[in-house]
Amino acid sequence: GENVEQHPSTLSVQEGDSAVIKCTYSDSASNYFPWYKQELGKRPQLIIDIRSNVGEKKDQRIAVTLNKTAKHFSLHITETQPEDSAVYFCAAKDTGGFKTIFGAGTRLFVKA
């Protein structure tokens, strides 16, 4: 069945450093790749997404890259801040359907 693998499961960086989280997906029909951020005790919220017709998208300090041939996509956070500490989930979806497959999550710690 469809599967999304996410690495690493835990990531610790120093404030100001960059953080990279990587995901691979199995369903070649997937064409929409969102990233959700879940702060401690809060609900997941969409922070950025990318569609398969583009290779990269940037929004201030966060960017997402997609390699559709390799079925890889990554989240890049630059100049990390303590408030970036959270669990980040990648996901993959075929926009022709409604089912979204989530990765297992990455717990990011940003040390001040």
Next chain:
Amino acid sequence: GAGVSQSPSNKVTEKGKDVELRCDPISGHTALYWYRQSLGQGLEFLIYFQGNSAPDKSGLPSDRFSAERTGGSVSTLTIQRTQQEDSAVYLCASSPRWGTSRVNEQFFGPGTRLTVL
């Protein structure tokens, strides 16, 4: 406008009892999802509803779990004969109708924390 709401926020029950969890999606959203999140774990898909179509129940872990969505709006997730391993946060999410700009985005509720003693 109002976001997705869920009730109760916390539920403590005894093993073997039935529980009902409620989700109120954003008004006008046609898709509704239920997920389970065990402590420190990812989002486990349970079920989704899309309009009046038959729901996708492929993620329900056992026949003790069922869900309904009445009138295309409010949904109830029912767990019968609860077990300790059912303890988790149950998250509901909704998505807008086809043709809108955010049709693929899921808007999550705050979750219901279920503890089975």
